Amino acid sequence: xxxxxxxxxxxxxxxxxxxxxxxxxxxxxxxxxKIDDGDGPLMLFKQDGSAAQFCxxxxxxxxxx
Numbered sequence: 001x002x003x004x005x006x007x008x009x010x011x012x013x014x015x016x017x018x019x020x021x022x023x024x025x026x027x028x029x030x031x032x033x034k035i036d037d038g039d040g041p042l043m044l045f046k047q048d049g050s051a052a053q054f055c056x057x058x059x060x061x062x063x064x065x
Contacts, residue, residue, distance in 0.1 A: 004044075010062040020049030028055035030062070 006012075016029045026035055029052035035041050041053040042063065054063070 004063070006062050007064060008061055015052045017046065017050040017052050020051075022051075024051070024053070028058055029053055030058045031055065033057065 010030075014030060016032075018025055018029070026037075027033065028035055028041070033055045035053060035055050039056065041055060042059045043051060043053045045051050
């Protein structure tokens with residue numbers, strides 16, 4: 001499996017993971033900025049189905065865009 005590299009002080013412990021069977025939330029899981037319906041955010045999933053999504057700004061800042 002590929003390793004996702006982060007930068008600029010990203011902390012995995014600050015992610016607000018959604019519930020495995022829960023609906024997709026309209027907020028970034030890291031900074032809690034609103035994510036519009038038309039946006040295609042970066043989404044990560046744990047093996048149990050928990051999901052996290054990141055707004056464009058967090059993707060640029062922490063994942064290198």
